[in-house]
Amino acid sequence: MTVSRRTMLRSAAAAVPALALAGTLPGTASAAESAPGQWEVRSLSPWDGGLLFHQLSVAPDGAALAVGTDISLENMGTYHPVAFTYGGTDWKTHIWVTFPDDTRPMTGAWAAGAGDAWAVGERWDRQPMRDVPQLMHWNGAAWTDRTAGAAVRGPVHVDGAGKEVWVVGRAVYPAPGAAALRRTGSGWTPVALPAGLGAAARLNAVRVVAADDVWVAGYAADKEFGTRTPLVMRWNGSSWTRLPAPFGPAAGHVSALLVRDGVCWAGGSVDRRAAAATWDGRAWSLRSPSGLEASEVGHFAAYGTQVWAAGTRMPLQRWTGSSWSAADGPLPGTLTADVVTHGPDGALWLAGHTEDTADRTTTYFLAKLPAAAA
Numbered sequence: 621m622t623v624s625r626r627t628m629l630r631s632a633a634a635a636v637p638a639l640a641l642a643g644t645l646p647g648t649a650s651a652a653e654s655a656p657g658q659w660e661v662r663s664l665s666p667w668d669g670g671l672l673f674h675q676l677s678v679a680p681d682g683a684a685l686a687v688g689t690d691i692s693l694e695n696m697g698t699y700h701p702v703a704f705t706y707g708g709t710d711w712k713t714h715i716w717v718t719f720p721d722d723t724r725p726m727t728g729a730w731a732a733g734a735g736d737a738w739a740v741g742e743r744w745d746r747q748p749m750r751d752v753p754q755l756m757h758w759n760g761a762a763w764t765d766r767t768a769g770a771a772v773r774g775p776v777h778v779d780g781a782g783k784e785v786w787v788v789g790r791a792v793y794p795a796p797g798a799a800a801l802r803r804t805g806s807g808w809t810p811v812a813l814p815a816g817l818g819a820a821a822r823l824n825a826v827r828v829v830a831a832d833d834v835w836v837a838g839y840a841a842d843k844e845f846g847t848r849t850p851l852v853m854r855w856n857g858s859s860w861t862r863l864p865a866p867f868g869p870a871a872g873h874v875s876a877l878l879v880r881d882g883v884c885w886a887g888g889s890v891d892r893r894a895a896a897a898t899w900d901g902r903a904w905s906l907r908s909p910s911g912l913e914a915s916e917v918g919h920f921a922a923y924g925t926q927v928w929a930a931g932t933r934m935p936l937q938r939w940t941g942s943s944w945s946a947a948d949g950p951l952p953g954t955l956t957a958d959v960v961t962h963g964p965d966g967a968l969w970l971a972g973h974t975e976d977t978a979d980r981t982t983t984y985f986l987a988k989l990p991a992a993a994a
Contacts, residue, residue, distance in 0.1 A: 659950030659970075662711045664704075664984040669693045671702070671984045673971035675729040675777070678963035682708050683734035685758065686959070686971055686986060687741075689725035690716060701725045701741065704986060705758060707734045711986055718763055722746065723754050728778040730785070735760030740775040740787055755787065755808075770808045772799040774822075781828040786811075788823035788836050798823045800836060814853070814860045818842040821851070824888075827877040832857030837874035837886055850874045852886050852899070866897040866904045878920035878927065887917030887929060894931055909937055909944045921962040921969070924992035928968060930957035936970070949974060950987040966991030 664671065670691030678684045684706035692698040700716035701723050716723070726741030736759065743754040753775050755767045774790040785803040792799065796819035800811040823838035834855040839848040850872045852863045866874060872890030879885075884899040885907070894914035896907040909917070914934030921928045927939040928947060936947040936957040949955035953974035961969050968989040975982050 659987050659989050661950045661985050661987045664711075664713070664986065665982065667982075667984050671973065672725075673958035674725065674727045676959040676961045676969055676971050676986075677729045677731040677737070677779075678961060678967075678969055679731040679733045679737070680964045681733050682706075682963065682965070683731050683737070684963075684969065685729045685731040685737040685739065687726040687729040687739050688958070688971075699725055703729075703739055703758075705737065706986075707760070714763070719756065720754070720765060724751065726754070726756070727776050728787070730778045730780050732780060732782075732785075738766075738778045738780075738785060738787075739763075740778045740789075742774055753789075770801055771810045772801050775801075776823065777825050779826045779828045781830055784828055784831050786826045786828050786834060786836075788826045788838070790822050797821045798838060800826070804831075811855070814862055816840075817851070818846075820844045820846060822873075823851075824873065824875050825877045827879050829879050833879075835877050835879055835884060837877050837888075839873035847871050848873050850886070850888060850890065850895075852877070852884070854884075863899060864904060866899065867895045867906065867908070875916055875918045875931075876920050876929075878922060880922050880927075885920050885927060887920055887931070889916040889932075894934055896929065907939065907944075909934065919960050921960040922966075923962060923968040923989070924966065926992075928960050930960040930970075930972075936960065950989070951983060951985060952976070953983070963988075 673688040676686040686704040688702055690700040690702040701719050703714040704711050722744040724742040726739045728740040731737040739756045741754050742751040745752040753767050753770050753772050755770050757764045757766045771792045772789045773792045775787045776789040778787045783804055787801040789799055791797045798817055798821040801808045802811050817840045820841040820843055823836050825837045827835045837852045840851045841848045848871050850865045850867050852866055854861045866886040867890040870890045874886050874888040876887035887896045892915055894909050894917045896917050897904045898907055914931055916932040917929050918931040929937045937944045938947045951974045953976040955974050956972045958972040970987045973982055973984040
């Protein structure tokens, strides 16, 4: 009888606790590699294949969760889900066998604490032969499937505050349009969205400031391949307010949100170029990076008085109050910043990789920059 590699790894996973297994797998993070007060780096290299980070979240207690794609070179570029949990001392790696069969790489992550985190994405269902939602919960020791009752087809992003958890994406098959779910206890509740978003609308991002202050973003569209209008909406606990298109009348979408000091930052793409804007409660002001080949702003982070941004084909950037400028990464080499975020203590967190062209090596990493001095 032939025993698959997945079966052997799943058997090993059942024999030891999840965290202990994670610590013995290739890619487990090493000790800090930088001096106090500077970037604290956890190297994930050598990594057997490629690694792409999709989301990184830091909890109030300092715990963190990152999710991404493990690109397996031995199986002709097969894409597998991978997650990294941080309990306060070191990162642990959770490879694809940790999750249910046929789970796709997860795109959303939110950490409420060391024993309370969420990862969302999709799973290929062989019975109807289509992708179905996959919502996973981490309790500090194991992952549990919490998809039951989730009326969303393609969950893309998750965020929360306290016991309030929101997930956004596409509507349940075969219903058209965008979808938002809310969880305040043990089950998921659909949140009705305003009419007029279109049958092909989608939500890409959600930020939960409080139970009565939730921001979502994506695009409105009538047809699957029709014109996409960048979309930002705000929930006050009982109803939605749809804001004007953040980047003007041009076609595009919103991928990232940041809400700080009463100002909302929206980032995304317009006319296939990176775009950013701020909402002060009355109007949008464009803050798009210029002079770049970037095609999308995908992530924002607050660091002191600055706002940092990362995105597709975009160097790590920081807004200092009047303009964007390139920001240095934590390691030497050509930087690819997949995800940037911030922690409740004001620290900046970054996930990505650097390439050393001289020796042709790639270093994948998770890094933290302590809070800026007051």
